Amino acid sequence: MNQSWVRVWILALGMVWGCGQNPFPIVPRLLARPVAMALVCFDRQSGEALDLANCTPTASSQGRSLHALVLQETRGEIASIDLDARQVNDSDPAIPGATHVPTMALPRAIVVPKAAPRCAFVSSESERAIQAIDLRRFRREGFARAEDHDPFPLPAPPAGLVLDPDERALWVALPERSSVMRIGIDGCIFGESEEIILSGVGGRFQVGKPEEEAPGNRYCPLGFEPAPWPSPAISLDVPVLAPAPSVLASGPELLVGDRRLPLIHRIDWESRSLLPPLVTGAPIRDLVITPMVPDSLDPNAPPSRRYIYAIDDRDGSVLVLDHSDELSEQFGALLPVGAASALRPERIPGLLGARALEVLTPRYDEANPWAEACFPERLSEREVPPAPSVLRGVFVAAAMDDGSIRFIDVFDADALCRGRAAGDPADCASTVEPYVYIRRHRPRIGERRLLPWVNLAEVALSREGSASPLDPQGSEFDTIDCPQGMKGVFGSDGERVRAKICASPDPFEAAGEVWRLRWQGALGSGRPFEGVLKERGEWWVLESGIDPCGLGVLGSAAIAEAPEPERSGEADAVALLLTLPVERRMDRACQEAFGLVGGRLNEAPLIVQIEDARLREDGRGELWIKRDALLLEREGEIPLAQALGCLRDRVVRFEVRVRGAYTVFGSRTGLRHRVKSDAMGRCRVDSQLSVFWQSRARPGELYRNAALAFRIALRPSSGSPEFRMVFSGLTLLNLDIGALTGFGTGRGLALPVDVHWSAPIGRLYVLDVSRRGLLEVEVEPLRYTTRRFE
C-alpha cells in the first residue's frame, strides 16, 4: 500500500479517537461543603432505622449498616453514606453523580435519636424551622414507605440543636430572642413547645486553684517535676447585653454556650428552670462536657471529676472549667491549665484556632472507669501495647483552623503502663520510652521520646559570618544558680542546679524553639524599613508605615519612665542605611559625616539615639530624634544634620537597634516585650504585663523569661555577634488531614469543621469542608481507615 495513504489512515483514526465524547470520565464530587453529621444504624434489607447500639463492629455481617447523614450547605441536601458498604446512597441514579435528599436551604444542625429513631431533625437558619425527615428516605429499600412531615416553624433563626437525654424533646437555641426552646417529639411528630428566656446576670467568675496531681498523669523519668500550674490574675466584667445562646451540650443539665456574653447558661432538664450560669470569661464557639473521670488511684472509688472544655469565640483558644461537684467551691471555676510563659496562662497551650470539640471515650465506662485500664503487672496481656498514638480512656479532640485534629489528655487509662518494660517491675524502666509526659488538660504528646523534653540541641556563636559551637565550659556565659523551677541545660553541674543556661524542664514551657541573641540587634523581622525624615521644630521625625510600639521601641523618654529592668537599659537607636550620592562624594563635610575608612567611604549606617517613639491614630509610626543629635559610634562630634544635608531627599531606609544589650528573639515566642502605646500614642512600658516579657539581655545581668535564664558575659567591642540556641521540638499527637488528601508530595488543603465520636464502634469521624470529605479514624492506634468519601 502507498505509504502516504497509510499515514492518512493513521491520522484519520487518531482524529476519530480524539473526537470521541467524554474521553476521560469526570467523577463529580459527592459532597458539597459538608458542615454537620449524625450517625444512624440501618437494616439493609428493610431500610428501617435501628437503635444505634445495634451497629457494632460485627453488625455488617448481620445485615446492619452504620450510616452517616451529612448536611451540605451548598445545595441544602443531606447525603446518606453507608460506612460499611463504603458507598454514598444515591436517591436518583438517573442523574449523574450522587443525588441527595433535599432539605431546607442552609441547613445548620442535624440530630437523630439513638434509640428507636424514626426521623432525623434538621434546623435551618434561613427558613427558621426544624424539619423532621423520615429516615426511610435515606435508603432505597425504605424510600417508598417514607412519610412527609410539616416542618416546625420557629419564632427566630435557630442555632444549636440537641436532644433531651430521654430523647423525647428537642432543644434549640434562639440567639435573637435570647432564649432556648424545648419542643416535644414523639417519633416524627412535634408536640408542645416551651420557650425559656435566658438571663444575662448571675454566676461568679473565679480562677480555680491549680489542681493537685490527678491519676492518669504520668511522668518519666522518676523524679521529673512538671512546671507548676500558673496562678494568673484575671479580672472580668460581664457586659450588660442580651444573651445570645448559640451552642448546646448535653450534660447533667442542658449547657448553653453564649456567643455574646462570657457565660455558659444552665437549664435543669426536668424543671426547665435556670441554674446559676458558669462565667467563662469569653464568648463561646463550641463546648463539650466530659464524663466523670477518676480523681484517685483507688479503683473502688467512684470517679469524681468532670470538666467542660470550651472554645473562646474570639480567637479559637481552648479553656477548661470545673464541673465536678456543684457544692464545691471550685465548681464552675476557670482552671489555670496553661503555661506560665504563655500570653494567656488560662488557655491550653498549643491550641489556638480551634473550630470544634468532641469527647472521645474509647474503652471507657464511667460506671467502671478502671475496667479497661492497663496495670503494669498485666502489660504483656495488652494486644495493642500502650503508646502515644493509642487512645484508651477519655480525651478531647479539637478540629483546628490549620487543617489538623489535636487531642487533649483527660484520663489516659494506659498511663500507668507507659514507660514500663513488660515483665520488669521497676518503674520508668523502658529503654524504648524513657521519657513520658501525660498530664490532664495538656495536649497529648505524640512521640516516644529518648531525649529529655527540654533538650538544648545546639548552642553556637556567630561572628562575622562564621559560626562555631560553644564550649560548655567557655567564658561567654557566666555560671548562675538556676532560678527555682529551672534546671541546667548547658554547662551544668551534675545536679543541674548551677549552669550556664537554665531552662524550665517542662516541655510546654520551654521546648521547640530556636533562640537568637544578637548584640545590638535590630528589632523586627530583619528587613529594613523605609520612611521619610521631616523637620518639626527641634526635632527630626522619622515617619514610616511601621508601628514602633508593636516593635518594642524604647526611646530615652520611655526608659526614664520605665520600671525595672527596662529602666536600667539604654535607649534604642535608629540606624539609617544611606548611600552618599555620587555628586556629593568629594564634599568634605559629607565625607566627614559618612566617614572615610582608608580613603574609601564608610558603608556603616548612621546611628542616632531615639528620644521617643509614637504610634499615630492613622496607623503610621514616628521616631523622634533631637535636631542636634550626634552620630553614635563615630569619632568626633558629627551632627546628624550634617549627613542629611548630603542627601537628595529625605526618604531613608532604616533599622531600629537596641543599644548595650542583646536582642532575644524566639522562633515561636518572637520578640517578647512590654511596650504598648499609651493614650497619647507614645510607646511606653506597660508594667501590668509580666516582668518575664523581656526582649533584651544585658551583659553581666541576669536575663530571665518564663522559659530560660542566663547571664551573658561577652560584651563585644565591635561587630554584632549572635548566639543561637536550638531547643529540640515537641511532637504533639495530631491528624494532619492535608497530608492525607494531597497527591504525591503535595498537600491537599484541609479545614475540618466537625468531629464526631461513635462509641459503639469506637471510631472518630471528621468532616473536612475544604476537600468536601468525610474521614473515618481508628484510635487504637490513631490512624485513618480506608473509608474516605469526597
Place this chain on the structure above:
Amino acid sequence: MLEKRKHGLYGCALFALFLVQACWLENQGVAPPPQKLNFPVALLLVPKASPRFLLAVSSNFDLRYRAGSLHVLSVQAMEQALRNCGKEFCTFEELGDFVVSEALIGSHASDIALSSRGDRVYLPVRSEVDLTWIDVDPESGALFCEGTGQPQVCAPRRRSALRGGDCGAQVDISGDPVTIAVGRLAEIGGPKESPADYILMAHRNGRVTLFVEREIDGELVPVLVDAMGGLPNDVVNASFDAESGRLWTHSAFVSAFRPVREIASVVAFADGERPGCARLAEGGRLSLVGVDDGLESRDALFREGGRRIYLLMRRPEALLFLEGPARPFVPWEARPARVAHVGSGPAQLEAMEWDGRRWLVVSCFDDRRLWFIDGERGSTQGVLPGVQGPYALAFDPERKWLWVADFRESVLYLVDVAPLAENQEPRLVARFGRPRPAQVLR
C-alpha cells in the same frame, strides 16, 4: 507531470495570497459593538453612598475586538425598568436604554478607581502597560477622554501618564498592571488645600507604581513619580486600606517551588520639599499562621480603623477574620481569629453594611455561586447559584442591591440583598445584557 506541477503552483499561489492577507499589519481589528459588555471585569458605583451611575469595565479578554470599553449605566433607568417589569426575575437583553456614556479603551483593563473629587476614573490597562484616565461628569455620567467618534475612542494622551523626571531617579512602568487605588495627596503629607490625588498601581511582577496629579495648564494631570519592586511576585489583586493609606498586594500560588508566604504592603509619602513629588516605601508584610496553608490571598477589606481585616483566601478557600494589629511579639505574623469557608475559586470580596450590621459577599467563580457571610459570626448566611461566572461586585447601600459582573457570560446580575436583615437568603432579581457564554473558562 506537467499537470501536477500546474496544480502545485496554483496551490502555492493561493496559499501565498492567504498569507499576505493575514499579515496585513494595518488591520486595526473589529470595533466592539456599542452598548455591549464584553468580559466585564470591574464595577464602580458613583457616587458610592447614593449611586446614580454604574460604571462597568469590559476587558475584551478574548481579544475578539480591537478595544476594551467603559460603559456608564444609569441606575435610575435600570430601577425604573425593574419596576415596569413586575416579574420575580427580569431580563433586559439590550442595554441601550441604560447606557448614558461609553468610551473605548485598551484591551485587558482590570480595575477601576474613582478620584477623591468624584470626577475622574483611573484604569490600569495591561495592553498598554500604563494608566488610563477618563473624566466623568457626576451629574450626567458623561465620559470625556478627548476622544472622537461614537463611542469615543480615548485619545493617546488619556491612555498614559506623564513621566515625572524631576522627582529624582528616572522611573518607568514595568510589568502587567493589575489593580489600582486612589487617595488624596493631602492625606500623605501633600498641601492641605490641594485637590490633587495620588494613584497606586500594582503590577503582576511585584512592583508598585506611584502617580501624583499635578496642575498643568489649569488641569490636574497624573504624573509618574516613583516605582518600587521587591514585593512578592504573581500579584493578582491589591487591597487599599484608606485609613492607613496602605496598599496590600495579593499573590497567586503559581508553583510549589516559589510559594509566596507573605502579603506585602506599600505606603506613599508626599515629598514636602518638592511639591508634586512623592515616594513609595514598604509598609510591612503579613505572614499568615494557623491556616492550611495561607499561600494565596485574593482580596481584603479593612474596617474599624484597620483593626479588623477580612482576608479572602484561595488557600484555604475561606474568609479569614484578622483582629487587631499583628501579634506584637513576632511582627507581622497574623493568626486569624475566625475562618469562614466559602465556595470554590473565591475571587472578589465586598462588604454590605446597614443598620449596624455587616455582611460579606464573595464571588466564587469556579463554584458559580455567591457566598454571603455574617461579618461578625463568620457563619454562612446565603449561597446563591444562578450566576455562571461571578466576578466583580458593587454594593448599592441605598437600594440594598448588589451588582455582579458575570465574566463568563458578559452580563450584569442584580441581587436584592435586603432579605439578609431578616436572616433570609438574597435573591436574583434581574439580568442586564445578552448572555454570550464562554465555556472554556474554568
